[in-house]
Amino acid sequence: GAVVSQHPSRVICKSGTSVKIECRSLDFQATTMFWYRQFPKQSLMLMATSNEGSKATYEQGVEKDKFLINHASLTLSTLTVTSAHPEDSSFYICSARDPAVGDTGELFFGEGSRLTVL
Amino acid sequence: DAKTTQPPSMDCAEGRAANLPCNHSTISGNEYVYWYRQIHSQGPQYIIHGLKNNETNEMASLIITEDRKSSTLILPHATLRDTAVYYCIVSFQAGTALIFGKGTTLSVSS
Numbered sequence: 001g002a003v004v005s006q007h008p009s010r011v012i013c014k015s016g017t018s019v020k021i022e023c024r025s026l027d028f029q030a031t032t033m034f035w036y037r038q039f040p041k042q043s044l045m046l047m048a049t050s051n052e053g054s055k056a057t058y059e060q061g062v063e064k065d066k067f068l069i070n071h072a073s074l075t076l077s078t079l080t081v082t083s084a085h086p087e088d089s090s091f092y093i094c095s096a097r098d099p100a101v102g103d104t105g106e107l108f109f110g111e112g113s114r115l116t117v118l
Numbered sequence: 119d120a121k122t123t124q125p126p127s128m129d130c131a132e133g134r135a136a137n138l139p140c141n142h143s144t145i146s147g148n149e150y151v152y153w154y155r156q157i158h159s160q161g162p163q164y165i166i167h168g169l170k171n172n173e174t175n176e177m178a179s180l181i182i183t184e185d186r187k188s189s190t191l192i193l194p195h196a197t198l199r200d201t202a203v204y205y206c207i208v209s210f211q212a213g214t215a216l217i218f219g220k221g222t223t224l225s226v227s228s
Binding site for chain 2: 004045091093
């Protein structure tokens with residue numbers, strides 16, 4: 001199946017700094033990517049929908065100024081956690097749908113990026 | 119909120135079939151049933167999806183009741199590597215994100 005890759009897989013940063021997480025579709029073009037967040041022992045929560053060439057759409061309760069999403073190309077979306085604090089420590093996961101496999105609705109997920117803010 | 123209800127946990131012996139139920143009584147006519155699983159500290163993995171008919175692939179079988187209000191994911195011969203959280207999701211087709219519920223933690227033991 002299609003491959004979605006995230007980088008970095010793990011990152012540790014100091015409180016107050018910003019961290020960028022990249023999400024790439026390796027063998028297909030993704031006009032839309034989705035960003036999720038997962039806290040320990042909880043399910044995935046949708047944060048935002050990233051649309052190539054336009055502004056992201058954020059879910060209720062997600063601060064758009066804190067979680068900056070850029071989808072500048074059809075194969076790359078980035079999530080920047082600005083002024084990170086310990087409560088932002090989480091597992092961040094991106095996903096995308098490959099339009100070439102047909103209108104199946106299947107989402108491909110990245111490996112996830114674990115952020116730890118000290 | 120998720121539109122599905124799943125048991126929080128299930129156990130299965132290695133080599134046996136694992137049958138994971140899912141209730142989706144409010145599913146609409148054009149919503150699909152998707153199954154994903156998540157092994158610890160990894161991104162979710164697609165398993166199978168269906169609309170009305172039963173489906174089978176190399177990983178699993180999906181049985182959807184005639185009224186579409188529930189479904190069962192069947193792993194025919196569970197292995198230790200099948201230990202994961204299994205998510206049943208109902209959603210419209212392409213273009214929308216998937217909303218995850220709490221899922222079922224399947225523990226396969228030898």
